[in-house]
Each structure stands twice: as C-alpha cells, then as structure tokens.
Amino acid sequence: MPVVSKAQKHWWRWLLVGACLLAIAYFSGQPFAEQDLRPEIWRHAGLVERVRELPPVSFSYSGQPVDNRRAPADFIQFWLRKGAHVLLYGALGMALAAALGGTGFGSRRCWLPAGVIVVLVGVLDEWHQTFVPGRTGRAVDVLVDLAGFVVLVFFVWLIGHRAKSTGDSSRSGI
Secondary structure (H helix, E strand, O other), X not given: OOOOOHHHHHHHHHHHHHHHHHHHHHHHOXXXXXXXXXXXXXXXXXXXXXXXXXXXXXXXXXXXEEEOOOOHHHHHHHHHHHHHHHHHXXXXXXXXXXXXXXXXXXXOOXXXXXXXXXXXXXXXXXXXXXXOOOOOOOHHHHHHHXXXXXXXXXXXXXXXXXXXXXXXHHHOOO
C-alpha cells in the first residue's frame, strides 16, 4: 500500500478547495432559466401534493413569497437551492479548514480564517450573480453560505467531542 506523504495530503486538500470554488463558479454563472427546477419538480405530482398537504408554511424571502400551499414547486425549489448553498459552502469551509490546518494553523485556529474566506467567496459569488441573466445577488444568501459552514463545523466538533469522550482519538481532528 503506497504511503501518502504529508505534502501530498496538503496538496489534495487544496485541490478539494479548488474543486469547491470551481463548482461555485459554475453554478453561479448559470442563468436562472438553466437552473429552474420547477418543470422537473412538477413531473413528481405526488411530491408536489405531499408538500401542499403539509401544515401551512409561508414567509417572505427577499420580498418574494415562499408558500408550500400556493406554490409548492417554488417552495421545493427554494429549499433545494438553499440546501445546495449550505452543502457547497459547508464543503468549501471544511476543505479550507483542512487545507489551512496543514499550513501550520492549529486545528482550532484554522476555523476562523476558513469562515472569513467562506464569507468573502459568498460575497463575491453574490456580486457575480448580479451580472448573470435572471439571477440576483442577495446579502441574505451570504448568511446561508456561512450557515452551511457553521453547521458543518458544529458537526465536526460534535463528532470530535464524542470521539474524545469514547476514547477514539482517530476521529477528533480534521
């Protein structure tokens, strides 16, 4: 079995950061019409009906109504899109924390710079979207991006905390 050097691990971590950045740039550069999931969502009539039958959920997001009963396909698309923000920016933040941890930052000290970079990328992404047809840049989406990172940091902390309490130190780092 080949041994992976510390330098090789370090480069793989930065490669993962690059992959996350490329995915963000790719999706951010697509006009809304290319990302509109509603036609596909409507093909799943059973899912749409189940969402419509849920207890009423209605709120405004950047001045647009989100309502599971009046517009169930829009409601589903909203949560899919925000979920994608959370997952992609969470992955970016985790990759950044791992890469920064390999540069001499302590395992705890890497989280803050990773979070700052996630916010900066989110701001640039939202600004970029203002130039893409059918897309808008929203400050609240930067908060969603940061929330993805914070949620994944919490899960890593929780896993590490549980590993320490059970004596399994192999799962407590980045």
